[in-house]
Amino acid sequence: MANEPEPLTYRDAGVDIDAVTGALRSVGQMAKRTHTPRVLTGLGSFGALFSADFRSMEEPVLVSSTDGVGTKLMVARAAGRFDTVGADLVNHCIDDIVVMGAEPLFFLDYVAAGHFPEGRLEQIVSGFARACEEQGVALIGGETAEMPGLYAESDFDLAGFIVGVIDKKDILGPERVREGDVLLALRSSGLHTNGYSLAQKILFERAGLGVNDTLPGVEGTVADALLAVHRCYWQVLKPLIRDPDLHALAHITGGGFTDNIPRVLPEGLSVVIDRDSWQVPPLFVEMARRGPVVRDEMDRTFNMGLGMILLVSAESADRVTAALKAAGEDPVRCGRVVAGDRTVGYEGADGL
Amino acid sequence: MANEPEPLTYRDAGVDIDAVTGALRSVGQMAKRTHTPRVLTGLGSFGALFSADFRSMEEPVLVSSTDGVGTKLMVARAAGRFDTVGADLVNHCIDDIVVMGAEPLFFLDYVAAGHFPEGRLEQIVSGFARACEEQGVALIGGETAEMPGLYAESDFDLAGFIVGVIDKKDILGPERVREGDVLLALRSSGLHTNGYSLAQKILFERAGLGVNDTLPGVEGTVADALLAVHRCYWQVLKPLIRDPDLHALAHITGGGFTDNIPRVLPEGLSVVIDRDSWQVPPLFVEMARRGPVVRDEMDRTFNMGLGMILLVSAESADRVTAALKAAGEDPVRCGRVVAGDRTVGYEGADGL
Numbered sequence: 001m002a003n004e005p006e007p008l009t010y011r012d013a014g015v016d017i018d019a020v021t022g023a024l025r026s027v028g029q030m031a032k033r034t035h036t037p038r039v040l041t042g043l044g045s046f047g048a049l050f051s052a053d054f055r056s057m058e059e060p061v062l063v064s065s066t067d068g069v070g071t072k073l074m075v076a077r078a079a080g081r082f083d084t085v086g087a088d089l090v091n092h093c094i095d096d097i098v099v100m101g102a103e104p105l106f107f108l109d110y111v112a113a114g115h116f117p118e119g120r121l122e123q124i125v126s127g128f129a130r131a132c133e134e135q136g137v138a139l140i141g142g143e144t145a146e147m148p149g150l151y152a153e154s155d156f157d158l159a160g161f162i163v164g165v166i167d168k169k170d171i172l173g174p175e176r177v178r179e180g181d182v183l184l185a186l187r188s189s190g191l192h193t194n195g196y197s198l199a200q201k202i203l204f205e206r207a208g209l210g211v212n213d214t215l216p217g218v219e220g221t222v223a224d225a226l227l228a229v230h231r232c233y234w235q236v237l238k239p240l241i242r243d244p245d246l247h248a249l250a251h252i253t254g255g256g257f258t259d260n261i262p263r264v265l266p267e268g269l270s271v272v273i274d275r276d277s278w279q280v281p282p283l284f285v286e287m288a289r290r291g292p293v294v295r296d297e298m299d300r301t302f303n304m305g306l307g308m309i310l311l312v313s314a315e316s317a318d319r320v321t322a323a324l325k326a327a328g329e330d331p332v333r334c335g336r337v338v339a340g341d342r343t344v345g346y347e348g349a350d351g352l
Numbered sequence: 353m354a355n356e357p358e359p360l361t362y363r364d365a366g367v368d369i370d371a372v373t374g375a376l377r378s379v380g381q382m383a384k385r386t387h388t389p390r391v392l393t394g395l396g397s398f399g400a401l402f403s404a405d406f407r408s409m410e411e412p413v414l415v416s417s418t419d420g421v422g423t424k425l426m427v428a429r430a431a432g433r434f435d436t437v438g439a440d441l442v443n444h445c446i447d448d449i450v451v452m453g454a455e456p457l458f459f460l461d462y463v464a465a466g467h468f469p470e471g472r473l474e475q476i477v478s479g480f481a482r483a484c485e486e487q488g489v490a491l492i493g494g495e496t497a498e499m500p501g502l503y504a505e506s507d508f509d510l511a512g513f514i515v516g517v518i519d520k521k522d523i524l525g526p527e528r529v530r531e532g533d534v535l536l537a538l539r540s541s542g543l544h545t546n547g548y549s550l551a552q553k554i555l556f557e558r559a560g561l562g563v564n565d566t567l568p569g570v571e572g573t574v575a576d577a578l579l580a581v582h583r584c585y586w587q588v589l590k591p592l593i594r595d596p597d598l599h600a601l602a603h604i605t606g607g608g609f610t611d612n613i614p615r616v617l618p619e620g621l622s623v624v625i626d627r628d629s630w631q632v633p634p635l636f637v638e639m640a641r642r643g644p645v646v647r648d649e650m651d652r653t654f655n656m657g658l659g660m661i662l663l664v665s666a667e668s669a670d671r672v673t674a675a676l677k678a679a680g681e682d683p684v685r686c687g688r689v690v691a692g693d694r695t696v697g698y699e700g701a702d703g704l
Contacts, residue, residue, distance in 0.1 A: 005558070005644065007643060007644050007645055007646050007649070008550065008553065008554060008558070008643040008644065008645050008649075009550075009645070009649050010547070010549070010550050010649065010652065010653045012550070012553065013549035013550040013552075013553045014549055040413055040520075045452065045525065045615065046417065046448045046449065046451045046452060046603055046615065047415040047416060047417040047448055047449040047451075047452050047454060047516070048415065048416050048417065049413050049414070049415055049452070049523070050413065050414045050416070051411070051412075051413055051414075052404060052406055052412035052413055052414045052517060053411065053412065054404055054406075059403070059405065060403075060404035060405065061392055061401050061402065061403055061404055062401070062402045062403075062404045062414075062458075062515070063399040063400070063401055064399060064400050064402070064458070064460060064492065064493060064513075064515065065398065065399045065400065065460075065493060066460040066461070066462050066493060066494060066495045066511075066513055067462075067495050068462060068464060068495055068497045070497055070499060070502075071499050071501060071502050073502055074501055074502055096398045096399055097398065097399040099398045099399075100397065100398055100399045100401070102399060106414075106416070108416060108417075108418040108513060109418070110418050110419075110420060110462065110511035110513075112420060112509055141416060141417060141418055142418060143418045143419050143420055143511070145420045145422055147422060147423050147549070148549065149423060149426055149549070149552070150422075150423050150425055150426055150507065150509065151507070151509075152504065155502065155503070157464055157502065157503075157509055159418075159462035159464075159495070159511040161416075161418055161462075161513035163414070163416065164399070165404060168392075171401070173397065195362070197362070197365035197366055197499070197500065197501070198360065198361075198362050198364070198365040200501070201360065201364065201365045202360060206357070206360070251398055263397060263398065291359060291360040292357065292359050292360065293359055293360050293361070294359050297359070297360075297361050297362065301362045
């Protein structure tokens, strides 16, 4: 019996339920601040409850989406800044359902890591909670997994899940788009959540920069520029979303203009984007130069300073532009819908 | 100009959009088979659409949950078997909302990896699709991220999100539970999706076993036993879920009996579990012996052969047991509700 090994506990396997439970308690407090009267349970029960009273709608439809932050997380880790990536994810998810015309309702998060150093989980979740609160979306659930062995000690990943609602007759999309429609673009805050593998290859590998270096014309450090939070367009789009002259919205995510705009084009229509219509922000110009990366590849990878495209009727373009300006936006009339086979063409100078 | 480096593309950064797009096409086909008439879009649009026509309910409530597979993924990787973990996740998520009495409606998945070798993504998603199809749940969306640099080449992770619906008056839970209620348990298929960090430490590190070894009394290899798919209890519970004698359901996940049963106990009530009421399956007995792990720690970590607990009125226990047996189950009357402060007590022999 003297040779009997010490009995094992779950904690010996690297999982300290009590430590995670402590962090989850403060995370629960943050989430609670986002809870509207429609949230019917707290985070403790097996599933989260949200009222589905959609009686004011004729044919309510749930709109859902899931996403991750991608390799932007590597920049966060390199910069030691963990309180913004949660907001990136919330905003990205909201934008993905707002483009269909939906009102975002609630969000759930998944956070996994090899190990959460003290305070790390709280930092990450504070990003989720802050963005949800800003946008009036309830953070109603989440899963936190500490998985030594599956993730390296400092590795982590996030996934987000959003649900919204729309009356079927109000769904935006391809069937509303007409030849001659005008493309109005809203500015992005930076790279948003896509193209980070290429951006890091350019800036860190080829250009040899560090997160604390600077780039000509770019405010703050490389970390500041790369970690700028993905813009949420919900507040500015909310007053326009039922405007009959707004035909479709394209969220410029992975694949850039080239891959995202065709998602809202019907058979027989294409768009032409005028590269002379806006000035590409210095961050993108610097990346193109230091790659180098040719313009077509840039447009297929990054948002180039324009994170959301509105497709509106030609006759409403001036009115919608004025409304956007009144809301503090600086919209760009960046292109038009033409006959074609669901592609994105470009005109104007290279501009890089 | 001769010294100008070769222009970079997104592909050079390790991301091959076209290869992933090809895999996503066949994944889309699998998902399509799960689509009921309530699914209003395919996977192409920014958000997934699902009809929210709940007019037959007085106060419809959405029930949602998110989860991961945890370190069971390490066993899948070691065994080179990737087509079951998706089913684990779907079934786990369904069980988590069915315990509140909800009907599961749709599921979204998140799959991330350093790199997907050819066919890998299809294998993973086939698990999601198969389980969704079996349970009548629509797989309506997902996100796939290939992230070299964030995940090591062979590392991967999955997260799942489920949404279901219930009429508010039908929600199961603590407020229905009464002193004297009987605990009826349904058998698990194995470890389900929890305790894998400890299980691997015991079997692979302490006992020095490999995935292809065998254990006394355990069918198949260690890999077979550890990768047994998490049972989905939805089909067997469906006919009982509106039975007024069914007061609550507890899904035995991470934290075992000890942490999960109190989630459905009101103030002033506890449960006592009779360890003599069922025979712990050999897989758990072997782990306890080879750890060694004491019984209390086992009960706080693993499901011990019982994956779902029904709390029913004492007078209905025989009737519900008969109904479960008629449905092919082998239920265990494993305990009772007593006065107390929301804890789980144990009686009977250690049994290991």
